[in-house]
Structure formats: structure tokens, C-alpha cells
Amino acid sequence: MRFVFRDLLISIASVCTAVAVSAQPFPTRPISLSVAYAAGGGTDTFARTFAESLSQRVKQSVVVENTPGAGGTISAIKVMAAKPDGYALAISNGLEFEMQQMAEPTVGPSRTSMLTPIALLGTQPMVLVSRTDLGWKTIDDFVKATKSQPGRISMGSSGPGTSLYLAGSMIEKGGDLKLLRVPYKSGPQIVTDLIAGTLDTAVLALPTAQSFVQNGKLTALAVTDQRRSPILPDVPSLADHAAYKGFDTKVWYALQGPPKLPESIVNMLGENTRAILNDPAFVSKMHALAITPAKEGTAAEFEELKAAQYAAFQRALGIRK
Numbered sequence: 382m383r384f385v386f387r388d389l390l391i392s393i394a395s396v397c398t399a400v401a402v403s404a405q406p407f408p409t410r411p412i413s414l415s416v417a418y419a420a421g422g423g424t425d426t427f428a429r430t431f432a433e434s435l436s437q438r439v440k441q442s443v444v445v446e447n448t449p450g451a452g453g454t455i456s457a458i459k460v461m462a463a464k465p466d467g468y469a470l471a472i473s474n475g476l477e478f479e480m481q482q483m484a485e486p487t488v489g490p491s492r493t494s495m496l497t498p499i500a501l502l503g504t505q506p507m508v509l510v511s512r513t514d515l516g517w518k519t520i521d522d523f524v525k526a527t528k529s530q531p532g533r534i535s536m537g538s539s540g541p542g543t544s545l546y547l548a549g550s551m552i553e554k555g556g557d558l559k560l561l562r563v564p565y566k567s568g569p570q571i572v573t574d575l576i577a578g579t580l581d582t583a584v585l586a587l588p589t590a591q592s593f594v595q596n597g598k599l600t601a602l603a604v605t606d607q608r609r610s611p612i613l614p615d616v617p618s619l620a621d622h623a624a625y626k627g628f629d630t631k632v633w634y635a636l637q638g639p640p641k642l643p644e645s646i647v648n649m650l651g652e653n654t655r656a657i658l659n660d661p662a663f664v665s666k667m668h669a670l671a672i673t674p675a676k677e678g679t680a681a682e683f684e685e686l687k688a689a690q691y692a693a694f695q696r697a698l699g700i701r702k
Contacts, residue, residue, distance in 0.1 A: 407467050407646055411442040415460050415471040417453035418539065419567035423505065423586030423670065427634060428472045430666050431502065431657070438653045449566045453543060461495060465639045467646040471496065472634055497642040500654040501675040501683035502634040503667055506606035507548050508616065510590050510599045511582040512575045520603045520622045523582065524556050531559035537571040537583040540564040544632045547694050548605050549584045554699070556624045575599055586632055587612060587671040605630050612671045630693060634672070635683045647680070654678055 414432050418424045425447060432443040448456040456471055463469030473496070511517045517526065527534045536553075538545040546564070553560050563580060565571045568589035574580035576598050584605070591612055593599040603619040604610050607629040619628040636654055638647070655678040657663050667674050675682055 407649065408439055408441040410468065411444050412439070412467070413469050414443050414445050415456045415469070415473075416445055416447050417449060417456035417471075417473055418447065419449045419569075420447050422568040423588045423632070424472065424634070426588065427502075427505075427667075427670055427672060430663070430670070431472065431636075434657045434660065434663050435653060438656060451540065457496060460637070460639055463639045465497075465641045465643065467638060467642065467650065469639060470499070470650075471637050472502070473637055495640045496637040497640060497647060498680035498683050499636040499638055499642075499647055500651050500678045500680060501686060502636060502654070502658070502678070503672040503674045504631040504633045504686070505670065505672045506587050506604045506610055506631055507545060507584050508587045508590050508594075508604050508610075508613070509552060509582065509584055509602045509619070510575065510594065511602060512578055512580065513598065513600050514578060515581060515600075517600060517602060520617070520619065520625075523602050524558065524622075524624065527556070527558045527560060532561055535561040535563050535581045537563045537565050537574065537580045538585075539566070539568070544630070545584045545586070548630050551628070551630065551694070552584070552619070552625070555628065572599070588669075591671070610671055630690065633683075633686055633690065635687075651679065 412435075414428060414435075416425055416428045425445070428445050432445050436443040448459055453473055457473060460469050460471040509520070509523070511523065515526070517523050536549050538549045540546060546562075549560070549562065552558070560582075565574075568585050571580065571583045571585060572589065572593055575583060576593070582602075587604065587610060590599055590601065594601040594613060594616075601613055601616040603617055603622070603625075604613065605619055605628065607618055607620045607627075609616065609618055619625040622628075636650065638650070658674050658678045664674055
């Protein structure tokens, strides 16, 4: 009887300890927000804008850490290995390993990142641009020039497995083109080479290219959304071209955490994220970056978009499931 009573006390103590740990306040120290791209690009700019708003709501610093490379997998692996306590988060698209596999089939079987989805933040169109001295004005000019010089027109984008790279692959396949693909670590590096004349064309996040298009240093040929962007209303959609009917792909941003992130932390971060997405001042900043805020700002909305975009990439690139 004495041993049974002792075991009962131990069990009660264990339960109380677990409840106490799960009930600990969060956050009590700075949060790290991992970004898979170098500083200065569109994703970095948005991440810092979001981090500032999240910091104000949770009353703790949210520190952006740039971890570029390997199509976003370095950043994803870093957060995957973190303790599931909410202090290591990421802004990503959630398909880092799957998209890497689509871009480079020889790297081995696709893996699931296993990051915990917290909330979809928004989506953003990309834009196909060229250096101005080529004289291209339309997507037709780009297609004709590329077909006349197979393998000689260079296209820059972030590394294999990223949304920008796969959008470039979809443009290449849809137009039956052969491009010289050149990977970069950041959008600003691509812009530098385009203006210098050492790179011919590129797929960029719209905000990265916006000011350079508006001041005449780059030529915008088409946006990747099915609709024109209010930021560059004179630039047509790729879907308007006969070779790219139905073309519709975007960069999307989601907040994620390590595997097995407690539901209480997911809910707390999700609620704060949805409050941020409903803040008119923050929405105005998103619109300035050509980002359309998520309708719901939920993990379920993110999972639905992720599945749809992955299937779209597979169809466009002719990849069997």
C-alpha cells in the first residue's frame, strides 16, 4: 500500500510538472526569425516588416536571421533542428525539399520539411525582366530572341528549388525555350548584373525590380500572376501570351516553426499573426511590397495553397507524382 501511495504521488508530481512547463509564459526572450534569402531582397524586406509588427504584439524582440543557400533548405534544416519552444521560427514557402527535388531530380528522394505550419501571411507576383540594351519590349521579343539563340540567353534567379527558379523553368518549358540558367543568392545581385549588362534576363520578386523598372534601368516583360499588378499596371500578365495560357504562379510567405511545436504556442502565434494581418497600417505596407494579404491567415489556408502550388509546378514541368 505504501508503494502504491508513493507511485501515485510521483505520478501526480509528474503531471503537475508537465502542466507547469506548458503553462510557462511565452515569449520571455527574443525570437529568431530565419529567412532563406540574403539581406536586401523582397523576402528579407517583408520578413523585417513582419518581425517589427510581431515584436510589438508579443513584447519581445523578433530578430531576423538571414540563412541563404540551397534553395531554402539550409534555413529549413536550421529551424527543423531547433527546440520546439517557439523561439526559432521561419518565413518560408514550406516546400523547400520538394521544390529542390523538382529542380534537381538527381539530388535524391524528396523529403517533407516537417516544419509546423502556423499561418499563411500572403502572396506576391513575380516579374520577368530584361536588361534594357537588348531592346525587348514584349514577351514576344523575349521568346523570339531566345528561340533564335538556344542556350545563349542567360536567365538569373535564386537557386534551384526556389519559387523564382521554378517560375523560370515554367517559362522555359511553356515557351519551348532553351535558356542559360544562372543561380544567384539574392535579388539585388541579379539586378546589379542586369544593369551591368552581364546578364540578359531574370525572374524577380516584383518589389525587387519595381524601382529599376520605373526608372528605366530594367525592362519588365510580364508578371507571373494571372492579373496585372497595380504597382506596374502597364506590364501584361504572362497568361495573356498564347504560349502561357493559364500561367499563374506566385511567391508565397508563411510563418512556420520546428516539428512538434506545442499547440498552445501555435495558437498564440497564429492569433497574433491574424491580428497583424487585420491591421490597416501593416496591410498598407504589404501592398507597397505588392503582397496580397492572406484571406484567413491560418495554417489550413497555407496547407491548401502549398498543395495547389506544388501540383501546379508538377503539371507545368511535366513531373509525375
